[in-house]
Amino acid sequence: MTAFDLPLVFAPAYHVLVWGGRRMARWRRDLPEGPVGESWDLADHQRGMSVVAEGPLAGRTLGELTRAHGRELVGAAWDGGEFPLLVKLIDASDRLSVQVHPDDALARSLGVGTRGKTECWLVLEDNGELFVGLKPGVTRAAFEAARTAGMVADCLQRHVVGDGDFAFLPARTVHALGTGTLIYEVQQTCDVTFRVDDWGRVGLDGKPRQLHVEQSLATIDFSGETGGGVCNPPFSACRAGGTMRELATCPYFQVEERRAAQTSGGGHGGFSIVTCLHGSGTLSTAAGAVRLQPMRTCLVPAAAGPWQALADAGELRLLIAR
Numbered sequence: 001m002t003a004f005d006l007p008l009v010f011a012p013a014y015h016v017l018v019w020g021g022r023r024m025a026r027w028r029r030d031l032p033e034g035p036v037g038e039s040w041d042l043a044d045h046q047r048g049m050s051v052v053a054e055g056p057l058a059g060r061t062l063g064e065l066t067r068a069h070g071r072e073l074v075g076a077a078w079d080g081g082e083f084p085l086l087v088k089l090i091d092a093s094d095r096l097s098v099q100v101h102p103d104d105a106l107a108r109s110l111g112v113g114t115r116g117k118t119e120c121w122l123v124l125e126d127n128g129e130l131f132v133g134l135k136p137g138v139t140r141a142a143f144e145a146a147r148t149a150g151m152v153a154d155c156l157q158r159h160v161v162g163d164g165d166f167a168f169l170p171a172r173t174v175h176a177l178g179t180g181t182l183i184y185e186v187q188q189t190c191d192v193t194f195r196v197d198d199w200g201r202v203g204l205d206g207k208p209r210q211l212h213v214e215q216s217l218a219t220i221d222f223s224g225e226t227g228g229g230v231c232n233p234p235f236s237a238c239r240a241g242g243t244m245r246e247l248a249t250c251p252y253f254q255v256e257e258r259r260a261a262q263t264s265g266g267g268h269g270g271f272s273i274v275t276c277l278h279g280s281g282t283l284s285t286a287a288g289a290v291r292l293q294p295m296r297t298c299l300v301p302a303a304a305g306p307w308q309a310l311a312d313a314g315e316l317r318l319l320i321a322r
Contacts, residue, residue: 003056004072004303005287007274009296010062012089013040013048018204021093023125023182027295034204038090041297042273044083047191054290075270075302081114085253085321087273087297088185090121096177097209098131098152098197100219101190103171110215112192116171119187120248120255122319124277126162129178132169132230133157140222147213152197159230167230168248172221184275186321188252194219240264242315258318260309267306270322274298274309278317281310292316 012028020037028039040048043062050062057065062083070078101117108114121130131153134143138155146155156174159165161181169175174196177183195209196216203209235257238244242260249255257277266272266285274283276292283292285304292298292309300307309316 001287004301007290008299009053010050011053019094021091023091042087072303073301082189086189092177092181097195098176100174115190117190118171121167121183123161123165125182128161128181130159131156131176174220255321261311264308271302272300273321275319281312
C-alpha cells in the first residue's frame with residue numbers, strides 16, 4: 001500500500017471578497033472573519049494552494065504531489081504541469097463582476113498562461129441569479145455602448161435559479177454570478193479573469209476594482225457559438241447504486257451528481273473528485289476510508305482504483321468530477 005491508495009482530504013483556502021457572505025459558516029468552523037466569497041476546496045494554484053489535511057501525506061501541497069507523483073495522482077494521461085481541475089464553493093451575497101475567461105489558445109496568445117478556463121456551476125440553494133452569455137443578436141458595438149451607459153446587464157441572459165440548477169460555461173462566455181447564489185464550481189486550473197464591468201462598485205479598500213475592458217472585448221465570443229446556458233437535468237437509475245444525472249462532458253472534465261445510500265466509481269485509470277453536498281458517511285478504497293460530510297471535497301487518486309461511498313443513514317448527495 002502507498003499513500004496514493006487512499007482518498008485525500010484537503011484544508012480549504014478561503015478568499016475574503018467584497019461580494020462574499022457568511023453562509024459557509026453553517027458547515028465550516030474555520031471560516032475567517034469578513035465576507036467570504038470563495039473556498040478553494042481543491043486547487044493547485046499559488047493563490048489558493050490545497051494542503052493535505054490528514055493521513056500519511058498531511059502537510060504536503062497538491063502542487064508538490066502533482067509534480068512529484070503526477071501519474072499516481074492524475075493518471076496515465078498526466079503530461080506535466082498543474083493538477084488539471086480546480087473546485088470551489090462560492091457564496092455570492094452580491095453580484096460578481098461581469099467577466100470572461102480566455103480559452104487555451106487565447107490565453108497563450110495573450111501571454112497570460114497556458115490554460116484557459118472552461119467552468120461549470122451547480123446551484124445549491126433557491127433564490128439565486130445567474131447571468132450566462134449574451135442575449136441573441138447582441139453585437140460587440142451594442143455591448144460596448146451598453147457598458148459605457150452603465151446598462152451592460154441589458155445585454156446578458158439572466159436566470160433566476162434554485163437548488164439543483166446547473167450552468168455550463170465554455171471559455172469566452174461572458175457571465176456573472178448574481179445576488180444570493182450559492183454554488184459549487186468545477187473548472188480548469190486557471191485564474192485568469194477579465195472584468196468588463198463591476199456594477200459601479202468599490203472594493204474592500206474603498207477603491208474601484210480594476211477592469212480589463214480591452215482584454216474582455218477581445219475575449220468575449222460575440223458569435224454566439226460557444227454555447228452554455230442553464231438547465232436542470234433529470235435523475236435516472238445509476239448502475240453503481242442510487243440515481244444520477246450527467247451534468248457536463250467536455251474536453252476538460254466530466255461532472256455528474258448522484259443521490260444514493262451506497263454508490264461506487266473510479267477504477268478507470270484516472271482520479272475522481274467527490275464532493276459531499278448533503279448527508280454523511282464514508283468514502284473508501286481498498287486501502288482505507290475518509291469521512292464524508294456536507295460541503296467537503298475528497299480526491300481519490302488514480303492509483304487508488306475503485307472507490308465506494310456509503311451513507312451513515314438515508315442518502316448521500318454527491319458531486320463527482322473527473
